[in-house]
Amino acid sequence: MLQMLAVDKNVTVFERRTGGWAKYGVAPQRVDSMREAIYRLIQGEKFYFIVINEDTVPEFMPLLPIMRDVTEAPIFVLTSNYTVEKRTAALKNGADVYDPIHAQPRHNILSMLELLKRWSDRSLNLEVLVGGDIVLSQPRRKVFIKDNEIALSKTEFAILHYLMSNTGCVMTHEQILKAAWDEYIESDVGVLWRAVNRLRAKLPAPANEYIKIVRGVGYVFEP
16 A cells, blocks of 8 residues: 555545545545644655645645655645645645645546656655654754744754754753854853743743753753
8 A cells, every 4th residue: 555644634524535545555644734744754754645635734835845855755735725826836835736626536536646656755864853843944944833933043043953953862051052152151151041041932832841941951852
């Protein structure tokens, strides 16, 4: 069976279409969000192709380029609100196909399977980190919380990237200062505290609790 990843919040619609896929040797697996899909991809799970239901995941577009960074499995976006403008944006951001949802799912299935014959899957190695509600793309320097992008300064991004890269490990003040600043001295610990406080203030709950203080030592990222 070919493994397909479906990004679709509507369980009822997904289950109704699952039987149709099975007839053609496709085994769909469903996730609710782009964040969950990206996490599974960077964990090394292999999918022959990906289908995004724009009707139930309308916020998919900002994270589409990051999904494209971590896999070259063909990405299909299906929608009942098709426009040429949205198609252009989806293809520009990494989708391979942006199509209207047909009344008969069989039409979508057959057209996708025909196109899949032309493509092969290969994983990429661009650094994308997922921790709890946070998705961080190091090459694009972007951070998303629950699929919504947030703006961080260069230093705030560096701190978050370093802590997420060492999830579960207590990082000392000195280690974080070395990672986030080009030059530092030990007395800069106060500067680090203030920077972390600004970073946490920008992270909505519960993400702001992921960065935990280890008093007298440093910080740890624990989603």
